Amino acid sequence: MVRFIIIRLLQTIVALLGISLLIFLLVRATGNPIDLMRNPSSSEADIINLKAQFGFDKPYPEQYWLFMKGIVHGDLGKSILRGKPVTDMILQAAPNSIRLGLTAFIIGMVTATLLGVLAAVRRDSWLDNVVKFLAVLGQALPGFWLAIMSIWVFSVYWHILPAFGTSGPANYVLPVGCLAFFLLPGMMRLVRSSMLDVLDSEYIKLARIKGLPERVVIWKHALRNALIAPLTVAGMLFANIITGAVILENVFAWPGLGKMSVDSMIARDFPVVQGITLLVAALVLMVNLLVDITYAYVDPQIRYQNT
């Protein structure tokens, strides 16, 4: 297991190197930030000056080298737009995003598992039909539309929930709810179908033959087997939560990384975009590693292969 984790950590570092190069080149493909900063009266000398100030006059390999060197020292450079160190900006915005994302992720996964299991256990009941309907609905509705509609219904029409801000628990309800709903359908459908397969298996029959109460049959014998496949997807859904957050943070004016990344992309604020993307990539990779470790915990066969 330790060997497995070390190998995966090394793979993660290689992946991050690749991502850093990719994002470095991709942001530069969008154009030049100086073009957005110049005003009609600025002279050629001013522009050369500005370029030198941000280091854009150097050749790409050198710029990339400096970028990498900075990362090792924990320095992601300075924001072109705000002049502040990117690290500080990220540290300021990240907690907001983490609170939003993590709460939504946990609520989404737990609800999806519960509903998926119950729908499978009571197949073709009204509950199952509701779950199936929710799944189709959730996969068909775009996240931003749902967010805007929920603001309209709960904030504008009924005045029961705030539409933006981060001041109190009430502010979390809409963004967290929308983000969790964004994750719910896929996971729920997967848990349901996986659970149906497991419930049909011989070892579930044997568990009942033993005289175990249904509660134990479902939540002990069936669930653990039924979660193996959805677990992988949960890791991938974590990446979804970040794309979801980018959209929802903008709709709800949530001062997190998602909003910050969109703002900086529009302004071609390279250092900020690079910093956030790299951080998010690292996060997704770490979560996937965590999923693989959990996987080994849930399925003993994998645990034994890796030792």
Place this chain on the structure above:
Amino acid sequence: MSNNIILQVEDLHTAFFTRKAVIRAVDGVSFFVREGETLGIVGESGCGKTVTGLSLMRLLPEPSGRIIGGKIIFDGRNLVELDKQQMRAYRGKMISMILQDPMTSLNPVYTIGDQISESVKLHQGLPDDMVEKEVISALRLLKIPAPEQRLNDYPFQLSGGMRQRVVGAIAMSCHPRLLIADEPTTALDATIQAQYIALFKDIQQKTNVGIIFITHDFGVVANMCQRVAVMYAGKIVETAPTSVIFKAPRHPYTAALINSVPRLDRSKDDRLDSIEGQPPSMANLPPGCRFAPRCTVVQDICRKQEPPEVKVGDEHSVSCWRVN
């Protein structure tokens, strides 16, 4: 073997209700099992053997499968009348079952120690240290080598034969009085099969458990069972002591089944007999005797009226017009 009857099934009817049809998978079946005795239930696939076993456990697939008539008297109580809670107290404790495929009947994510002790804890209410002793003694009963070390093994670490022994250990862990074995040797190699059967004969001697051995293999029946019930299309067509049925089968279906078993004393140029045709669809049964369409000695009456059950000897009865 004593004369003490532990299970008496009377006129059991089990049906599956589907949108298209009502399938009477078990249609008026009666038999009994004594303490320490093995009753073989023999028949082709789809004749209702497994459904009979599941009916006794009251574990028919819900919501389509249902017992619609008859009695299952076990230990003086009619199991058909019990509610779910009461029935659960019988399952795994008084009545146990072994399923066909050892590769799929153990839960892959729990250790075998965990899977056996679960039953022991549930039905015997023992303290933890006693539970482990019981589990080990169950593994020992099934002659599983080094039982202490097996406790922490997962099913995938064991061979098919060993897994089927573990399934047996689960079944025997609470000292049941009746064991339903649903083709427990079908998925095993021939050599392992013989071992497994010998093992169960030994266990039966030690525990005096009554066994219902569901199989399609008359060879296994000869080896294992004192009495046999031959099932065809949801009905028992002949029931007799094993020694009698091999010497003098009275129902043409029984005779045909026995003739389709390979034997050492037949010339190797002889073709193995088979029964022409297919068993009837359970949703669309022929009138009269259900075996009539495939029977080689069929008469006119067979196609019109169902034959009554006739007693032809000591614990030997047949449903066939030829016998009258």
